[in-house]
Amino acid sequence: MSRIGKKPVSVPQGVTATVDGQTVTAKGPKGELKFVVNDEVLVKLEDGEISVQPRDESKDARSKWGMSRSQIVNILQGVKDGFEKKLEINGVGYRAALQGKDLQLALGFSHDVIYRAPEGVTISVPKPTEIVVAGIDKQVVGQVAAEIREYRGPEPYKGKGVKYAGEVIVRKEGKKK
Known part of the structure; x- marks a missing residue:
């Protein structure tokens, strides 16, 4: 039951x-x-x-x-009330900016990643290392946040990449001499 x-x-x-x-x-x-x-x-x-x-x-x-x-x-x-998901960006030179309604991400690639937000979702960037995805449909907000995170997910050695706010990254130990 x-x-x-x-x-x-x-x-x-x-x-x-x-x-x-x-x-x-x-x-x-x-x-x-x-x-x-x-x-x-x-x-x-x-x-x-x-x-x-x-x-x-x-x-x-x-x-x-x-x-x-x-x-x-x-x-x-x-x-x-609506829903919102917060994302954090960690890494040297990694940052986010708004370009009109599009999200521009510098994630260590040779080019900037441009993400177009779907209808009903608003993306804001309070700080260059923080992204807030908001909207009324919980599934769409979560999907957009997951797609942004997918561009450069957090890696386990230095923790660089895009992660959810409050997400704990299990760190690995590096090579030993």
């Missing part, structure tokens, strides 16, 4: 949620998001709370039950 799926999701103040068949729509101060729930899961909106139940006791329906509830929580939180 899904422990997370059993809890009903309360709709926060300032957010209007509607359930139309299998589609959950949330509108808030930051924007509007939709999520289409799988057919094996039943969704109901009652008294400002969204409840999620599996249609039957099959393994497939139960496995999608908790995930559907988590997705609904994410869209409600996204339209109310």
Whole structure:
């Protein structure tokens, strides 16, 4: 049994949620998001709370039950507050800058890397060694942060590269004489 799926999701103040068949729509101060729930899961909106139940006791329906509830929580939180991921850049000469809406990264290559942000995601650079990715869709924000990190992930010997803020890099010992 899904422990997370059993809890009903309360709709926060300032957010209007509607359930139309299998589609959950949330509108808030930051924007509007939709999520289409799988057919094996039943969704109901009652008294400002969204409840999620599996249609039957099959393994497939139960496995999608908790995930559907988590997705609904994410869209409600996204339209109310939004999400953000912070990235840190370590290394001599490694830096980031904004070029209009594009992110320009100097990561030790012979050329600068230009990253175009998709719709609905804003990238800011408070310091040359810090990048903040923000938006209302948690999945898209995480994907953009992962794509930026992928250009030059942190290496284990000196810790150089792009890493998530708070990420711990397991360091290796170098060669011994």
